[in-house]
Amino acid sequence: MEKDTVRGWTKVFRDPPFYLVGVLPLGLGTLLAVRDGHELVWAVWALGSVAVALVMAMTFLVNEYFDYETDVLNVGYNKFSGGSRSLPEGLVERRHVLVAAAACGALALVLGLVIQFGFKTGPLTLVLGAVAALIGYAYTGPPLRLIYRGLGELLIGVSVGWMPVLIGYYLIGGIPTGPMVHLMSLPIALSIVMVIVVNEYPDYDSDVASGKRNLVARIGRERAAWVYTALGLATAAALAYIGLTYVEGWRRYILALPVLFSLDVSTAIQVGAWKQPKRLEKLCFATILLNLGTIILLMVVNW
Secondary structure: OHHHHHHHHHHHHOOHHHHHHHHHHHHHHHHHHHHOOOOOOHHHHHHHHHHHHHHHHHHHHHHHHHOHHHHHHOOOOOOOOOOOOOOOOOOOOHHHHHHHHHHHHHHHHHHHHHHHHHOOOOOHHHHHHHHHHHHHHHOOOOOOOHHHOOOHHHHHHHHHHHHHHHHHHHHHHOOOOOOHHHHHHHHHHHHHHHHHHHHHOOOHHHHHHHOOOOHHHHHOHHHHHHHHHHHHHHHHHHHHHHHHHHOOHHHHHHHHHHHHHHHHHHHHHHOOHHHOHHHHHHHHHHHHHHHHHHHHHHHHHOO
16 A cells, blocks of 8 residues: 555656756756856756746646546546546545645745845746746636636746746846847747647547546647647747857757757648557657757757
8 A cells, every 4th residue: 555655646746857848948048047147056056946846746736636537537548648647546645635736835935935035036036936836726726727718738838938948047147138038938838838739639538528628629639730730830940040040050950850850740740640549649758859859959059
């Protein structure tokens, strides 16, 4: 029983790579600030990274709690969708998950206070962190339940794609004065929305049955494939523009890798990858790789 409980909590909190989609963009923002001549404060970056991870953990846990009914109905999930399965399988008590989410949120707040007032990072530190945390909670939590109202995908793009880059820059260099931070975050935001959209495919039947009105449930899988493709093409275009406009020398060709990968996954969904569970699972994995690879290679070209 104890082994099952430990396994359940491990699954609820997700594997470490899942946190990279938020922690790495924070690192990119920090790198951009240092590149602009601001001094790197290692403690601020480290504490900020932990705070981002805590907010993400809170979001995972809140989603587990409030998506419980949908997850119980879900029989088409894969490794990247349908929650952790710990609650439907009875490995973790549902109420304990909500307590853990509150604890993660409280710890993130404490770190935010330390960063803002201990390291004097500026008055927007807690504000930006609070906005990101509120979006994370409201993704499935009442009263907004954004993913049930058709706003979840867009706001994940904002809170996981754009905000960590902005926060990473702000903690070191204050409010950015040029477009660089926002431009660098654009392909990250677009590709993380692709991750959300493709991960909604395996859950389609249970989402429709439970009234969860996310993008795929609202417009159907055929039309959603075109949205995914449009996001992939926009990601490729944003990366190409960054490479041609803001990156000098041979390093610009590094961004050809995620550009081509974006085009590849955009094509895969159009030729029916979503119709076959095994191919869909591979596409879910490939889309996460696209997002993480984009972040890492943007860090490389800005080093």
